[in-house]
Amino acid sequence: xxxxxxxxxxxxxxxxxxxxxxxxxxxxxxxxxxxxxxxxxxxxxxxxxxxxxxxxxxxxxxxxxxxxxxxxxxxxxxxxxxxxxxxxxxxxxxxxxxxxxxxxxxxxxxxxxxxxxxxxxxxxxxxxxxxxxxxxxxxxxxxxxxxxxxxxxxxxxxxxxxxxxxxxxxxxxxxxxxxxxxxxxxxxxxxxxxxxxxxxxxxxxxxxxxxxxxxxxxxxxxxxxxxxxxxxxxxxxxxxxxxxxxxxxxxxxxxxxxxxxxxxxxxxxxxxxxxxxxxxxx
Amino acid sequence: xxxxxxxxxxxxxxxxxxxxxxxxxxxxxxxxxxxxxxxxxxxxxxxxxxxxxxxxxxxxxxxxxxxxxxxxxxxxxxxxxxxxxxxxxxxxxxxxxxxxxxxxxxxxxxxxxxxxxxxxxxxxxxxxxxxxxxxxxxxxxxxxxxxxxxxxxxxxxxxxxxxxxxxxxxxxxxxxxxxxxxxxxxxxxxxxxxxxxxxxxxxxxxxxxxxxxxxxx
Amino acid sequence: xxxxxxxxxxxxxxxxxxxxxxxxxxxxxxxxxxxxxxxxxxxxxxxxxxxxxxxxxxxxxxxxxxxxxxxxxxxxxxxxxxxxxxxxxxxxxxxxxxxxxxxxxxxxxxxxxxxxxxxxxxxxxxxxxxxxxxxxxxxxxxxxxxxxxxxxxxxxxxxxxxxxxxxxxxxxxxxxxxxxxxxxxxxxxxxxxxxxxxxxxxxxxxxxxxxxxxxxxxxxxxxxxxxxxxxxxxxxxxxxxxxxxxxxxxxxxxxxxxxxxxxxxxxxxxxxxxxx
Numbered sequence: 001x002x003x004x005x006x007x008x009x010x011x012x013x014x015x016x017x018x019x020x021x022x023x024x025x026x027x028x029x030x031x032x033x034x035x036x037x038x039x040x041x042x043x044x045x046x047x048x049x050x051x052x053x054x055x056x057x058x059x060x061x062x063x064x065x066x067x068x069x070x071x072x073x074x075x076x077x078x079x080x081x082x083x084x085x086x087x088x089x090x091x092x093x094x095x096x097x098x099x100x101x102x103x104x105x106x107x108x109x110x111x112x113x114x115x116x117x118x119x120x121x122x123x124x125x126x127x128x129x130x131x132x133x134x135x136x137x138x139x140x141x142x143x144x145x146x147x148x149x150x151x152x153x154x155x156x157x158x159x160x161x162x163x164x165x166x167x168x169x170x171x172x173x174x175x176x177x178x179x180x181x182x183x184x185x186x187x188x189x190x191x192x193x194x195x196x197x198x199x200x201x202x203x204x205x206x207x208x209x210x211x212x213x214x215x216x217x218x219x220x221x222x223x224x225x226x227x228x229x230x231x232x233x234x235x236x237x238x239x240x241x242x243x244x245x246x247x248x249x250x251x252x253x254x255x256x257x258x259x260x261x262x263x264x265x266x267x268x269x270x271x272x273x274x275x276x277x278x279x280x281x282x
Numbered sequence: 283x284x285x286x287x288x289x290x291x292x293x294x295x296x297x298x299x300x301x302x303x304x305x306x307x308x309x310x311x312x313x314x315x316x317x318x319x320x321x322x323x324x325x326x327x328x329x330x331x332x333x334x335x336x337x338x339x340x341x342x343x344x345x346x347x348x349x350x351x352x353x354x355x356x357x358x359x360x361x362x363x364x365x366x367x368x369x370x371x372x373x374x375x376x377x378x379x380x381x382x383x384x385x386x387x388x389x390x391x392x393x394x395x396x397x398x399x400x401x402x403x404x405x406x407x408x409x410x411x412x413x414x415x416x417x418x419x420x421x422x423x424x425x426x427x428x429x430x431x432x433x434x435x436x437x438x439x440x441x442x443x444x445x446x447x448x449x450x451x452x453x454x455x456x457x458x459x460x461x462x463x464x465x466x467x468x469x470x471x472x473x474x475x476x477x478x479x480x481x482x483x484x485x486x487x488x489x490x491x492x493x494x495x496x497x498x499x
Numbered sequence: 500x501x502x503x504x505x506x507x508x509x510x511x512x513x514x515x516x517x518x519x520x521x522x523x524x525x526x527x528x529x530x531x532x533x534x535x536x537x538x539x540x541x542x543x544x545x546x547x548x549x550x551x552x553x554x555x556x557x558x559x560x561x562x563x564x565x566x567x568x569x570x571x572x573x574x575x576x577x578x579x580x581x582x583x584x585x586x587x588x589x590x591x592x593x594x595x596x597x598x599x600x601x602x603x604x605x606x607x608x609x610x611x612x613x614x615x616x617x618x619x620x621x622x623x624x625x626x627x628x629x630x631x632x633x634x635x636x637x638x639x640x641x642x643x644x645x646x647x648x649x650x651x652x653x654x655x656x657x658x659x660x661x662x663x664x665x666x667x668x669x670x671x672x673x674x675x676x677x678x679x680x681x682x683x684x685x686x687x688x689x690x691x692x693x694x695x696x697x698x699x700x701x702x703x704x705x706x707x708x709x710x711x712x713x714x715x716x717x718x719x720x721x722x723x724x725x726x727x728x729x730x731x732x733x734x735x736x737x738x739x740x741x742x743x744x745x746x747x748x749x750x751x752x753x754x755x756x757x758x759x760x761x762x763x764x765x766x767x768x769x770x771x772x773x774x775x
Contacts, residue, residue: 046775049604051603051604051773051774052775053773066606067606070604071604072604076601077596077597077598077599077600079510079513079596080596081513082513091601091605093502093505093506094605095502095606096502133601136601137604139605140605140606
């Protein structure tokens with residue numbers, strides 16, 4: 001385990017931002033924290049990144065590196081009047097990192113940033129700023145990366161590309177990565193484990209699949225001839241064009257799909273529909 | 283007899299009128315007249331309570347019957363009074379003299395004489411000179427000018443035979459500077475009593491001369 | 500520490516507003532130079548009016564030394580005003596852009612980070628004063644030449660050209676220490692207030708109050724000796740006919756102490772603050 005937060009609590013005057021929260025992340029693992037706005041995600045990450053002191057609880061980082069943990073809180077904060085190369089250079093020099101030009105170019109390439117952009121970062125898109133933020137977070141080779149709402153403000157292509165980057169950092173470089181978001185769809189594609197945060201408390205925790213299974217109440221099956229299925233008539237189903245939304249337990253979906261296949265229904269996709277109420281129920 | 287006495291007294295007074303200029307003054311005037319021209323390096327030191335200025339150097343050029351010219355490379359306060367070492371100002375206009383007796387200074391007796399210009403447009407109204415009879419020269423004079431107030435000039439000579447003084451001390455009255463507060467300077471603690479005082483101050487200028495190119499008649 | 504200082508210098512000179520500030524200072528200097536030149540003669544005429552009855556004046560008092568002296572008198576408000584905007588901006592802009600947080604997410608010590616900002620603020624202030632001094636001397640002497648300097652401080656003081664140069668040089672030196680004090684105060688206010696506009700207002704208010712209190716006669720030995728407002732115009736003592744070096748050294752030492760104390764207060768506050 002690279003990072004562990006035990007029994008973390010934090011209050012701001014009259015608000016209990018965090019209440020006895022514990023979270024861990026190991027090398028090569030991507031752990032997600034999902035919660036509505038104001039649920040305490042940013043507070044938790046600030047405490048894990050040690051830029052905020054908890055009222056109670058401890059944060060343990062098992063790393064002997066100069067910089068054990070890197071991260072981004074909310075939006076990446078960059079020197080807008082400098083270009084990406086200069087931003088990397090200044091952050092590297094501030095922490096005494098002895099490097100050369102090639103190092104910075106490699107860092108930019110690693111996060112998918114173009115090398116020919118010399119203009120200041122203020123001209124960049126949010127996606128590119130996020131990538132640069134990650135590049136800066138990765139300076140000095142931390143063992144753990146904490147990204148607070150990294151997908152916020154990104155378009156679908158940007159999100160997909162960031163997913164790819166995060167996954168490669170975990171699998172290829174063995175980083176322990178913690179990500180937060182208020183949108184489950186952004187997390188369930190990359191995270192190995194999920195924690196659900198509500199009013200400063202973790203109400204659900206487990207592998208992504210476990211949690212998704214627990215909260216899936218229906219599936220959306222897409223097929224060009226879905227309407228002709230007879231088995232579906234025995235289910236609580238809603239049809240819309242080529243899609244049928246079927247209320248069914250996760251354990252029973254494979255059986256249904258086999259029956260549909262036998263009915264020569266040309267299934268092109270089957271997407272679980274997660275009940276937010278179930279996800280966020282205490 | 284009575285008529286003779288009246289005539290005698292009249293002629294006597296006429297003779298007195300003919301004696302308007304003191305003989306010692308004439309002798310001094312004749313000596314001064316021998317100077318045709320000279321140049322001098324002058325060191326000027328000013329002692330006025332509200333002025334601080336370091337000693338300055340200037341060069342003066344005198345030619346007979348002309349105003350003395352002053353030259354300097356630095357900024358220098360050139361006194362309007364006191365540079366007249368040849369006593370040109372005293373003797374340039376016709377004058378009469380009045381004997382005022384003698385005065386003892388440092389155990390030496392000096393003759394006091396008033397010089398009164400007879401010309402209406404003369405620069406001064408009266409001057410009182412102190413004459414060193416032994417060396418036939420003026421050691422001090424007080425002059426009441428019409429435009430520039432009155433001042434006292436003391437002269438020191440290097441040698442008994444010197445015609446021109448090596449050192450001059452000019453003492454005069456000067457009004458204190460009045461300027462609005464906070465003008466080019468620190469806001470010092472203003473002594474209001476001192477500032478309101480209307481008393482004119484006394485200033486002294488010390489001049490020392492090093493003569494060159496001295497041409498006598 | 501050295502890396503942090505270089506980084507701060509790099510950031511400062513990578514921002515356009517730094518150059519705008521330098522240009523503004525230079526422009527103000529030019530304007531003051533020419534307005535001082537046009538005003539200078541009338542000032543001299545007033546000052547020398549009484550003396551003109553007893554003296555002729557040979558030589559030119561309206562020269563480069565007088566103009567630099569007039570610049571010195573006017574710049575000790577304009578210059579710190581611009582400096583406080585730039586110096587406080589080195590931190591408030593980081594709060595605004597949240598780069599303070601990014602920096603604190605790196606293995607960088609808080610107190611070293613803020614100390615490096617103070618050091619660069621001091622170096623920048625001294626550099627600006629040096630720039631001002633050099634340009635003043637260059638322009639004034641080149642255009643108006645050298646000559647005796649006349650200063651009225653209770654008495655009318657005349658200084659020979661070489662003496663005037665010496666005094667003006669040291670006036671810039673001691674004046675720069677006062678400027679450093681104002682810069683350090685503005686950075687400390689930035690630590691406390693964080694927000695740009697609030698910091699500018701507070702720092703400008705501090706400067707204005709200091710200038711007002713400087714003129715007030717407290718008639719109190721303790722206040723006149725120890726209150727910081729009475730120390731910021733120490734440079735004026737260089738123009739007393741007899742320079743009171745003891746007083747200058749005392750005032751300068753005291754203002755350096757106040758500067759260091761202000762820095763320490765800022766560092767402690769920043770260190771204790773929750774950056775997030």
